[in-house]
Amino acid sequence: xxxxxxxxxxxxxxxxxxxxxxxxxxxxxxxxxxxxxxxxxxxxxxxxxxxxxxxxxxxxxxxxxxxxxxxxxxxxxxxxxxxxxxxxxxxxxxxxxxxxxxxxxxxxxxxxxxxxxxxxxxxxxxxxxxxxxxxxxxxxxxxxxxxxxxxxxxxxxxxxxxxxxxxxxxxxxxxxxxxxxxxxxxxxxxxxxxxxxxxxxxxxxxxxxxxxxxxxxxxxxxxxxxxxxxxxxxxxxxxxxxxxxxxxxxxxxxxxxxxxxxxxxxxxxxxxxxxxxxxxxxxxxxxxxxxxxxxxxxxxxxxxxxxxxxxxxxxxxxxxxxxxxxxxxxxxxxxxxxxxxxxxxxxxxxxxxxxxxxxxxxxxxxxxxxxxxxxxxxxxxxxxxxxxxxxxxxxxxxxxxxxxxxxxxxxxxxxxxxxxxxxxxxxxxxxxxxxxxxxxxxxxxxxxxxxxxxxxxxxxxxxxxxxxxxxxxxxxxxxxxxxxxxxxxxxxxxxxxxxxxxxxxxxxxxxxxxxxxxxxxxxxxxxxxxxxxx
Amino acid sequence: xxxxxxxxxxxxxxxxxxxxxxxxxxxxxxxxxxxxxxxxxxxxxxxxxxxxxxxxxxxxxxxxxxxxxxxxxxxxxxxxxxxxxxxxxxxxxxxxxxxxxxxxxxxxxxxxxxxxxxxxxxxxxxxxxxxxxxxxxxxxxxxxxxxxxxxxxxxxxxxxxxxxxxxxxxxxxxxxxxxxxxxxxxxxxxxxxxxxxxxxxxxxxxxxxxxxxxxxxxxxxxxxxxxxxxxxxxxxxxxxxxxxxxxxxxxxxxxxxxxxxxxxxxxxxxxxxxxxxxxxxxxxxxxxxxxxxxxxxxxxxxxxxxxxxxxxxxxxxxxxx
Numbered sequence: 001x002x003x004x005x006x007x008x009x010x011x012x013x014x015x016x017x018x019x020x021x022x023x024x025x026x027x028x029x030x031x032x033x034x035x036x037x038x039x040x041x042x043x044x045x046x047x048x049x050x051x052x053x054x055x056x057x058x059x060x061x062x063x064x065x066x067x068x069x070x071x072x073x074x075x076x077x078x079x080x081x082x083x084x085x086x087x088x089x090x091x092x093x094x095x096x097x098x099x100x101x102x103x104x105x106x107x108x109x110x111x112x113x114x115x116x117x118x119x120x121x122x123x124x125x126x127x128x129x130x131x132x133x134x135x136x137x138x139x140x141x142x143x144x145x146x147x148x149x150x151x152x153x154x155x156x157x158x159x160x161x162x163x164x165x166x167x168x169x170x171x172x173x174x175x176x177x178x179x180x181x182x183x184x185x186x187x188x189x190x191x192x193x194x195x196x197x198x199x200x201x202x203x204x205x206x207x208x209x210x211x212x213x214x215x216x217x218x219x220x221x222x223x224x225x226x227x228x229x230x231x232x233x234x235x236x237x238x239x240x241x242x243x244x245x246x247x248x249x250x251x252x253x254x255x256x257x258x259x260x261x262x263x264x265x266x267x268x269x270x271x272x273x274x275x276x277x278x279x280x281x282x283x284x285x286x287x288x289x290x291x292x293x294x295x296x297x298x299x300x301x302x303x304x305x306x307x308x309x310x311x312x313x314x315x316x317x318x319x320x321x322x323x324x325x326x327x328x329x330x331x332x333x334x335x336x337x338x339x340x341x342x343x344x345x346x347x348x349x350x351x352x353x354x355x356x357x358x359x360x361x362x363x364x365x366x367x368x369x370x371x372x373x374x375x376x377x378x379x380x381x382x383x384x385x386x387x388x389x390x391x392x393x394x395x396x397x398x399x400x401x402x403x404x405x406x407x408x409x410x411x412x413x414x415x416x417x418x419x420x421x422x423x424x425x426x427x428x429x430x431x432x433x434x435x436x437x438x439x440x441x442x443x444x445x446x447x448x449x450x451x452x453x454x455x456x457x458x459x460x461x462x463x464x465x466x467x468x469x470x471x472x473x474x475x476x477x478x479x480x481x482x483x484x485x486x487x488x489x490x491x492x493x494x495x496x497x498x499x500x501x502x503x504x505x506x507x508x509x510x511x512x513x514x515x516x517x518x519x520x521x522x523x524x525x526x527x528x529x530x531x532x533x534x
Numbered sequence: 535x536x537x538x539x540x541x542x543x544x545x546x547x548x549x550x551x552x553x554x555x556x557x558x559x560x561x562x563x564x565x566x567x568x569x570x571x572x573x574x575x576x577x578x579x580x581x582x583x584x585x586x587x588x589x590x591x592x593x594x595x596x597x598x599x600x601x602x603x604x605x606x607x608x609x610x611x612x613x614x615x616x617x618x619x620x621x622x623x624x625x626x627x628x629x630x631x632x633x634x635x636x637x638x639x640x641x642x643x644x645x646x647x648x649x650x651x652x653x654x655x656x657x658x659x660x661x662x663x664x665x666x667x668x669x670x671x672x673x674x675x676x677x678x679x680x681x682x683x684x685x686x687x688x689x690x691x692x693x694x695x696x697x698x699x700x701x702x703x704x705x706x707x708x709x710x711x712x713x714x715x716x717x718x719x720x721x722x723x724x725x726x727x728x729x730x731x732x733x734x735x736x737x738x739x740x741x742x743x744x745x746x747x748x749x750x751x752x753x754x755x756x757x758x759x760x761x762x763x764x765x766x767x768x769x770x771x772x773x774x775x776x777x778x779x780x781x782x783x784x785x786x787x788x789x790x791x792x793x794x795x796x797x798x799x800x801x802x803x804x805x806x807x808x809x810x811x812x813x814x815x816x817x818x819x820x821x822x823x824x825x826x827x828x829x830x831x832x833x834x835x836x837x838x839x840x841x842x843x844x845x846x847x848x849x850x851x852x853x854x855x
Contacts, residue, residue, distance in 0.1 A: 362660060427804065
């Protein structure tokens with residue numbers, strides 16, 4: 001028991017001192033720590049409930065993604081059949097019922113058509129080795145293309161990765177500090193932005209897919225049919241809320257002249273004559289060339305600028321646009337034009353996102369919560385310290401020292417792990433203060449017991465530590481089991497609580513058992529008391 | 535200096551002999567709690583039922599009725615208004631508005647702006663919106679977490695101790711859970727995700743307590759092989775009583791500091807924990823330990839009759855190891 005070699009004492013004290021120093025930056029304002037280059041800067045992050053800010057849980061609209069995929073396949077089927085040699089005539093193409101069906105005009109071309117389909121559906125085997133589309137032929141010449149589950153899953157995964165990236169770019173444009181954007185599960189993205197005042201702007205920014213397309217207007221369409229949603233063959237009807245001709249619809253050609261993928265830049269600017277806000281866009285080289293070609297061929301005709309399947313404006317092509325630049329005007333305010341520019345710059349979302357849960361905490365409430373939490377922690381610590389001291393005297397003092405060090409060590413470990421402190425985390429702290437002494441209570445009660453049984457001081461202390469250690473171990477394992485479960489299954493507050501609890505379990509066992517034992521041993525060795533007051 | 539002793543040395547309370555009464559009382563309370571949960575139900579927070587929760591801080595404590603009239607006038611759906619223990623803060627719960635992405639924000643702004651006009655100095659301090667889909671998931675996950683925690687701990691108890699310890703521990707946890715739920719049904723405090731964290735902590739604290747006593751029972755079973763099980767349990771509970779009381783008191787001290795000073799946000803959470811500590815301590819002594827006898831735990835595979843006096847000595851250097 002009294003055998004505590006010097007190296008052991010040194011390393012325990014060294015470790016604890018180092019950890020306590022690591023905790024220091026978390027207690028100082030950032031402006032102070034940034035001045036000292038030589039100390040570690042890692043500090044405890046404050047959760048949104050303490051710092052104030054917005055939390056959004058976004059979910060991908062997978063039905064929308066599936067529909068988009070089928071639409072895209074329809075275009076590429078039509079293209080490959082028309083443009084290949086020999087040309088394969090198809091008709092009666094439909095995307096209803098979650099599948100793509102079309103009829104071959106000449107049934108003898110079935111095999112040739114199948115060849116081309118295999119080529120555009122990834123040869124039937126994707127990277128995962130699973131088919132992305134099932135291809136079937138019914139009634140000798142009708143093709144049915146059905147997306148497979150595996151293919152869709154793969155597509156969702158890719159889309160979510162891209163979407164997370166786009167969301168990050170958009171939020172970065174807002175200029176908020178330290179946003180967290182994390183993909184969660186198969187179809188969700190968690191966005192946390194500390195200190196944001198206006199969550200609506202954030203949601204507006206994320207709510208747009210920003211799919212930008214330029215298409216030619218179909219002037220042959222009959223206005224009476226437009227209202228009924230009927231468009232000429234090869235065209236489609238799109239909503240056009242600002243149509244100067246009255247009907248809020250317009251017919252446009254299905255084929256896309258140019259899409260947002262070919263954008264190099266987008267900026268908010270003012271229209272020189274009217275000073276109305278508008279968005280200036282610049283195409284990349286390929287896009288610019290294509291835009292020049294189409295505008296040259298169609299001078300005098302109107303084209304439609306389409307954002308998220310709704311027409312913003314449909315200006316006439318007065319002259320060929322050769323510089324690869326264009327501007328979008330509509331009923332913009334400076335803010336909405338700027339928002340559009342940001343969304344266009346950051347690219348289109350491959351899948352529509354919906355906000356399914358949201359939480360916004362004002363920074364004031366956060367400050368109140370911190371103040372209350374810190375005050376409660378200090379008072380709780382003081383009460384426990386006084387209580388331990390009047391109960392166990394010197395041994396209580398050692399336990400108290402262990403508790404204080406324990407608090408610092410938890411802060412240090414949290415800072416090192418970059419863990420986030422939430423309000424329930426503070427509750428975890430207070431609880432840890434309470435339970436951290438439990439180990440020492442077990443030990444000290446055991447020592448009292450052994451003393452009553454008539455053992456010597458050294459023997460009592462030794463047995464006290466030995467017998468209590470087993471109990472402490474067992475009790476803490478069960479504690480840890482619940483902690484791990486909370487960490488794995490919990491969300492938000494539960495998780496924050498579990499983090500503190502788990503770290504607290506590890507550190508409190510070390511400080512309460514090893515550290516106090518060392519203190520007691522050193523004292524016993526020095527003074528050799530024949531009786532102790534416990 | 536004379537040190538404080540909450541429990542006098544050599545206490546010898548007859549816990550086991552009271553167990554019939556205790557079982558009766560426990561059963562009665564458990565039934566009452568279950569009845570309350572069924573009839574009154576829990577006041578589920580937006581975490582679990584979905585909805586919009588706006589927390590508004592007023593300059594002076596408003597009358598809840600006045601705020602309710604005001605919110606009703608806006609025609610934004612049926613509002614449920616609650617005050618926290620801080621009378622200046624009210625929580626206003628509304629159904630999630632139908633419509634586009636911005637609908638919720640417009641709702642929050644409408645309510646908040648209106649209240650700021652009617653009650654000068656009122657500011658919004660937070661709001662949460664949870665769709666029904668997410669809340670269902672949160673309920674399922676919460677239930678799964680509690681279930682797994684109980685299972686994991688029971689398994690641990692069975693592996694480290696005897697099966698009887700596992701069973702009695704689970705019974706005691708279910709008792710603690712019922713009591714906590716009954717409390718929430720009775721007071722109609724909001725039951726949200728934080729409370730699930732509290733419940734899990736209660737479980738783990740309560741287990742902590744039981745493991746300490748179980749550990750001592752096992753130790754005494756080995757030490758006094760011929761002692762009657764009732765006496766072993768009485769002895770073990772008495773021996774660990776100072777620790778049980780000390781630890782409960784320290785944790786309660788910490789929790790009361792939290793309850794009084796920790797701000798309104800955590801009040802339900804802390805209240806649940808305080809109740810849990812009290813209930814957990816009770817169930818450690820009266821439910822789980824006493825149940826061990828009913829379950830037929832034996833110190834010796836073949837107990838001899840009349841072997842009670844043998845080795846019953848408690849104090850002194852009699853140790854056979």
